[in-house]
Amino acid sequence: MRLAAVLLFLATAFATCQADGYIEQVTQDIHLLRPRMGAAGYLLQGVNCLSWRLAVETNNIRNWKLVPENCEQYVGHYMLGKQYRKDCEIVANTAIEYAKNLTLSGDGKDIWIFDIDETTLSNLPYYARSDVLFGALPYNNTKFDEWVAEGRAPPVPGSVRLYRTLVSLGIKIVFLSGTAERFREIRTSNLKEAGYYIWEKLILK
Structure with a gap:
C-alpha cells in the first residue's frame, strides 16, 4: 500500500511538472493580465x-474579427489556465480512441492529416503578447509572420501524444498548413523540436 502511494505521488508530481513546463514555455513575454474579470461570477459591462x-x-456568432475588448482578460485566463490544457487533452483522448478502433488497410496508405497552427503547434506565446491581447486587437500578418520565423512555438497539449499513437499504429502523418512556403525550413525545425519527428509530407501554401 505504501509503495502504491509513493508511485501515485511520483506520477502526480511528474504530471504537474509537465504541466508547469508547458506553462513556462508559453509564459515568456506575456503581458500582465488585469485582475480576473468576466469569470467566476464577476460582472462586466457590455x-x-x-x-x-x-x-x-x-457558430451562432459568425464572421467575427475581434475578441470583444472587455473579454480579452477572460480569454487570457482561460488560455493560460488549466482548463484549456484539460480541454486539449480530452480532444486528444477522443482522437486516440477513434484511431485505435479504425480498421487499417495495412497497405501504407492510411493517412492522418494534421493542421499545424493551434492543432499541433501552439501560438499562445504570440497571442498572449501585449500587442496582440488574445485577439482583442486587429490581426497583423507581419507580426504573425515574424513570430512564425522565430520557430519556437510549443506543442499543443495532448497533440504529441496523439501523434505518437498514430505513428505507433502505422498511420502516416501529413501536415497541412496555410503557412507560406518560405517558412518550410523553420516550420520543419519547429515541428521536430516540439516532438513531431517524422511525417510523410508537409504541405504549405
Missing part, C-alpha cells in the same frame, strides 16, 4: 464573455 464564447463555439 458583452457577457461566457455567452459570447458559447455563441462563437456553437
Whole structure:
C-alpha cells in the first residue's frame, strides 16, 4: 500500500511538472493580465464573455474579427489556465480512441492529416503578447509572420501524444498548413523540436 502511494505521488508530481513546463514555455513575454474579470461570477459591462464564447463555439456568432475588448482578460485566463490544457487533452483522448478502433488497410496508405497552427503547434506565446491581447486587437500578418520565423512555438497539449499513437499504429502523418512556403525550413525545425519527428509530407501554401 505504501509503495502504491509513493508511485501515485511520483506520477502526480511528474504530471504537474509537465504541466508547469508547458506553462513556462508559453509564459515568456506575456503581458500582465488585469485582475480576473468576466469569470467566476464577476460582472462586466457590455458583452457577457461566457455567452459570447458559447455563441462563437456553437457558430451562432459568425464572421467575427475581434475578441470583444472587455473579454480579452477572460480569454487570457482561460488560455493560460488549466482548463484549456484539460480541454486539449480530452480532444486528444477522443482522437486516440477513434484511431485505435479504425480498421487499417495495412497497405501504407492510411493517412492522418494534421493542421499545424493551434492543432499541433501552439501560438499562445504570440497571442498572449501585449500587442496582440488574445485577439482583442486587429490581426497583423507581419507580426504573425515574424513570430512564425522565430520557430519556437510549443506543442499543443495532448497533440504529441496523439501523434505518437498514430505513428505507433502505422498511420502516416501529413501536415497541412496555410503557412507560406518560405517558412518550410523553420516550420520543419519547429515541428521536430516540439516532438513531431517524422511525417510523410508537409504541405504549405
